[in-house]
Amino acid sequence: MQKADKNTHLNHLEDNIFLAHIDGTREAIKFIREFRDVLKGHADRPSGGTSVKWDGAPAIWLGPHPEDGKFFVAKKSLFNKTPLYYTSIKEIEASKDLSQGLKDKFKLAFNKYKNVNMDTIIQGDFLFDNSDLKFEQIDGERYLTFQPNTIVYAFPDDSDIAKKLNEMDMGIVWHTSYRGIDIQSLTARAGVTLPTNPSGVWQISADLPDMSGAATLTKLEGKAIDKELTNIGFHFRQVSRATFDKLNDPVIAALCTTYTNSFVRANTTPTPEEAAKGLPKFITQKFEAEVEKRKTAAAKNRQREALAKAIDPIMSVPKNELLSVFHLYYSLQKAKNVLVEKLSQAGFIKTFLKTTDGWKVTGQEGFVATDKLKQNTLKLVDRLEFSYANFSDDVIKGWESDLRR
Secondary structure: OEEOOOOOOOOEHHHHHHHOHHHHHHHHHHHHHHHHHHHOOOOOOOOOEEEEOOOOOOEEEEEEOOOOOOEEEEOHHHHOOOOOOEOOHHHHHHOOOOOHHHHHHHHHHHHHHOOOOOOOEEEEEEEEEOOOOEEEEEOOEEEEEEOOOOEEEEEEOOOHHHHHHOOOOEEEEEEEEEEOOOHHHOEEEEOOOOOOOOOOEEEEEOEOOOOOOOOOOOHHHHHHHHHHHHHHHHHHHHOOHHHHHHHOOHHHHHHHHHHHHHHHHOOOOOOHHHHHHHHHHHHHHHHHHHHHHOOOHHHHHHHHHHHHHHHHHHHHOOHHHHHHHHHHHHHHHHHHHHHHHHHHOOOOOEEEEEEOOEEEEOOOOOEEEEOOOOOEEEEEOOHHHHHHHHHOOOEOOOOOOHHHO
């Protein structure tokens, strides 16, 4: 399970098998069960928190410095070994770490929030400034849109919200708050108390409200998740602690997540049997490619030794257990995808992908699930939908501009 110390990266729910051992895998299963119960109408909300994962950019931190109370804005370099943040417009303009597009957005956020009374640092994602708002004709309907990253957010141009957005200087979604005695000790907590709304800012919380009645699983969808949960329970019991120990070694875990991500990039889903059989081959080929790149015999031998350290633990895992690992992985993914699709239906915003072949309807990027103490977080994303779109050259990105450089 991912500890929310600094919220700079979130794990996919099913990756917890490789990244968070037995307890993290249990937590992932618990999230699936709780979301199923909510969407079956048996509960109002999960025991922890749930938020929409907006596809915003750039990420931004702002608030009072914990040591001197001076207002600042920052990107994730706030958490560098030497923290980087900006306490004035002059510092933003002089920065060599920010492109001109980022400077413009950071200056706008700085000016809007510098006089707002705040007692915590908050993190959010920039959605738009007024230069990002565009009218688009999509499937015969006119929308006001913005596209900070991969997803295009769209509002019918005659709607009240479109009229409101068109009067705004910027939009931002807040999702995480921080407390600590200095930058190094800051600890993240999911959720924010929204600060006083500055004039000309459309600010929203990423928190998903009470979902009861907003989206309900059909009988068929409920049965599909129940079936996957049965498979999950069976295969989870087949995997020993010793196997979890081997898979959660940092080097092996990184190789396993790179391996599963390779299928997302290829837009394919293997069977558990294919995935289990292919893992040793993938690791071997990866290290053999590194051996070929090395010039000296000593460097080549170091890569061969690294291969042995990575492949030997995998080869020592009983075949039936490795097969159960991938049954568990893909059953978690299947159940999660049903939930993500259903949760997306509860939204009030239309979302599209702008492709080389025209517009394509898509769901939200995903959702973030947080445990009851709001300390551990996982992301729920349909990886064959959104993650593939993120990798695909056929999808035109908002960050194909100065903003993302």
